[in-house]
Structure formats: C-alpha cells, structure tokens
Amino acid sequence: MAQERQTRVRYLIISILFVVSCFSFADRSALSQAAAAMPEAMNLDPRRLGFLLSGFGWAYALGQLPAGGLLDRFGSKRVYGIGIVLWSFFAFLTGCAGYVAASLVFTVILVLRILSGLAQAPVFPGNGRIVAAWFPTSERGRASAIFNSAQYFTLPLFAPIFGWLIHWAGWRACFWFLGALGALLALVWFTNIYGVKQHPRIAPAEVAFIERGGGLVNTDAQSAARRNTLTWATVKMLLSYRMLVGVYIGQFCINTLTWFFLTWFPLYLAQARHMSVLKVGLAAAVPGLCGGVGGILGGVLSDALLQRGHGLSFARKLPIMAGMGLSMTIVACNYAHSVALMLFFMSLSFFGKGVGALGWTVVSDTSPKGMVGMNGALFNLCGNMAGVTTPLVIGAIVERTHSYNDALVFVSFIAFCTIVCYGPVVGEIKRLDFGEASGS
Numbered sequence: 405m406a407q408e409r410q411t412r413v414r415y416l417i418i419s420i421l422f423v424v425s426c427f428s429f430a431d432r433s434a435l436s437q438a439a440a441a442m443p444e445a446m447n448l449d450p451r452r453l454g455f456l457l458s459g460f461g462w463a464y465a466l467g468q469l470p471a472g473g474l475l476d477r478f479g480s481k482r483v484y485g486i487g488i489v490l491w492s493f494f495a496f497l498t499g500c501a502g503y504v505a506a507s508l509v510f511t512v513i514l515v516l517r518i519l520s521g522l523a524q525a526p527v528f529p530g531n532g533r534i535v536a537a538w539f540p541t542s543e544r545g546r547a548s549a550i551f552n553s554a555q556y557f558t559l560p561l562f563a564p565i566f567g568w569l570i571h572w573a574g575w576r577a578c579f580w581f582l583g584a585l586g587a588l589l590a591l592v593w594f595t596n597i598y599g600v601k602q603h604p605r606i607a608p609a610e611v612a613f614i615e616r617g618g619g620l621v622n623t624d625a626q627s628a629a630r631r632n633t634l635t636w637a638t639v640k641m642l643l644s645y646r647m648l649v650g651v652y653i654g655q656f657c658i659n660t661l662t663w664f665f666l667t668w669f670p671l672y673l674a675q676a677r678h679m680s681v682l683k684v685g686l687a688a689a690v691p692g693l694c695g696g697v698g699g700i701l702g703g704v705l706s707d708a709l710l711q712r713g714h715g716l717s718f719a720r721k722l723p724i725m726a727g728m729g730l731s732m733t734i735v736a737c738n739y740a741h742s743v744a745l746m747l748f749f750m751s752l753s754f755f756g757k758g759v760g761a762l763g764w765t766v767v768s769d770t771s772p773k774g775m776v777g778m779n780g781a782l783f784n785l786c787g788n789m790a791g792v793t794t795p796l797v798i799g800a801i802v803e804r805t806h807s808y809n810d811a812l813v814f815v816s817f818i819a820f821c822t823i824v825c826y827g828p829v830v831g832e833i834k835r836l837d838f839g840e841a842s843g844s
Contacts (some may be wrong), residue, residue, distance in 0.1 A: 410609050414538045417538050420597065422550050422553070425555070427585060427586065436457060436667045436668070436670045437563065437566045437570065449803065450799045450800075451799050455795075460518070464522070465521075465788040467522040468525055468529065470525070475530055484526045484593070488589055489587075489590045490520075491520045494520040495579045498513055498517070529780035532767045532783075533780055536619070537614075537622075539614065540618050545710070546707050548768060549700055550699075552764055556693070556694075559665070559689055559692030560690075563686075565581070600619065639782060654830065657790075658761055659790035667794065667795050668802075687747060692754065702727060709722065720762055720766055720833050723762055726760070727757060728760040728819045728820070730757075733756070733816075734753035763787065771835070798814070
C-alpha cells in the first residue's frame, strides 16, 4: 500500500476566501470614501447619500435566497466565480459613470450599485457553504472567523489606498482599481477552487480527516448540486425553528455595526471630526485592524472552548455575547473630545464586534446537509437588511440632529439587542436534520 501523503489544501481554500471577501467589502466601502470627492451637482446631502449607500444593501439582501438556491444547485465554484466577474465589471463601469452628465451620475451609480449588490449576493452564503464542506467542526470556528475578518481588514488594507487614489487621481480611480483587481481574483478563483473530493491537489488522507471531523465533503457533489432548495417550503421549514430565527435576527444586529463602519464611519471622521481625505484613510485603518484581530481571536477562542470539552452552545455563544457587550462602548465616543480617545473607543468597539462575529460559524454548525447554501442565504438575507436600514436610519438621524451622537447611541443599542438574541431566543445550538432534505 502506498504511503498516504498528508496535504493542507483547505488552508489554501480559506486563504482565497479571505482575499476575495476583502475585495467584496472593499467594493462596498469605496463609495463612502469617494462620495466626498463626487460632483456637487449630485447634491449628496446626508439623506440622499444614505439612499445611495443603501442601494447596494437592498439588492444584496434580496439576492440572497436566489443566490443560496443557485449555490446548492450549481455549486459554489461556478456561481461564486461568475459573481466575482460581474461585480468587478460593475465597479469598472462605476468609474466610467463619472463621464456622463453630472445630473445623471447619481442615477447611473445607483443602478450600478444595485447590480453589484445582486452580483455579490453569493459571497457569504458561498463562504459558509465552502467552509462547511472543507473544514471539520473542530476547525470551523477559526475558518469562519478568517473569512469573516475580511470586513475588518478591508479598512486597513483599502482605506489608505482609496484615500491616495482619490487625492491624486480622483474618485473614479477607486472603481477602476477594483475592476482590475477583480479580474485577477477571478482567474485565481477558477484555477484553485474545487469541491473537496474533486480538488486535483488534495490527498485522500486530508479528505478522510475532513469527513471524519464532520465536514460535508459531498456538498458540491453532482447529485447535491442538482438539488433545488429554492422553494418556499424550504424557507418555511427553516423559519419554523426558533434557534435559526434567533441567529438570523442576531446577524441583523451584528451587521448593523458592520454597515456603520463600512458606510458612515469614514463620513463620521470627515464630518464630525473634520479630517482630510488622506487622514480619514489612515484613521479608519486603526479600528479595522483591531476588528480583524478580534475576529480571529473570537474564532480561536470558540474552537478552544470546544476542544476543551465545553458544549457547542457555550463555545459559540460566549464570544458572541461578550464581544457584543464590548461593542457597546462605541457610545463613549460621544464623550471623547480628542481624536486619539475617540479612536480608542472605536477600536475597542470594533475589536468586540470582531470577537462576536461568529454567525457564519453557527450557520455551518446548524445547517441541514444539502441545505447549507439556502440556510446561509436566508441568514444573510436577514442579516443584510441592515445594509438597507443602517445607511437610511443614520442618514435620517444625522440630517435631523446635525450630529452623530444619537447615531452612536443607536448602534450601541443594537449591539445590546444581539446579546438578547443569543441568550434566551437562540437556545441550544445544534445541527438540524430534516430527514430526506438532508441527503447529499
């Protein structure tokens, strides 16, 4: 018998998911930095800007259920990869929109952001689906934390780049840069992403290790890929479980903090703290780095608790509830008169948000076999309604009060609501089994 060769292909897979997720969040956040340099003819007052920023969120949220059904039916590689190509193209066109009549720029960019939201709908359901297939339960917290931490590393990685591009080449350059980067990442995706058993570089020993540990290695098998989970019966079935409903609402609360940092935080620095475009890019990087560290730490802590014999519910809930409690410190920014102290509290809040952002790990832990994509899509649909409400609510608050103080109180209160969701509402965290629906 030939000696079995051990491989670590799953680490390559999670690295690619991290990089592509960073790219996705960079595309979502670029508009908030570019907005300050856009033509005055667009009349971007806070309410109008909130509407423009929410365009992506509407489409992204509404695209979740179709994306989940497509992922389960046609597989992650194809659906996710086509999404990368499309949203890169729409980013490039957004830069080109700067050459149309100034009075039309708002409408053109809004339409392109809606299209980009639809194209990016498979990203996180696809991430959750791939992690559920490629990682055993004991490694899933760390793996999910890695791709989820992309939202925190996006600001440190891309905010200074965007600030430099806007300063030297204008706002359009941000979107042309994203278009070119997307073309490169699409090539990497299609040449490296496969189902577990179909990957050309994986050894049987790694497949066996993943499968023994609870990895759903047949998720992208041909029979599962043809299965149609995009039905109202499936949605009704998933919504009939209080545990899942609590997780869905909790993700909405967690994503409210995410969308504040992605959309209004750079504007808060520019408008409330009177920073220049270049300084905004550098200052926004600090909380982002702290959030990234917290995101990795939350996954490591959760898996460590699991490996030490604690139950799945305790191992997942403790970091989530403790992290969101720490996130509530964002309200202290209202009393921080210096920029340094404000950044300290923002960083502390973002660190806590990172520790608590284990929702995708819970999805991987609870999804019925054969329905990972659909459960992830419904989870992300509920969670990313925050991408619609957060820009609009904060825009309305800022316009009404001419201040960000109440906006930070709102964000802190939503963090508290997350703790309530994961306490009495979610209850025990466990994988659901729908009998025939769980066939792979």
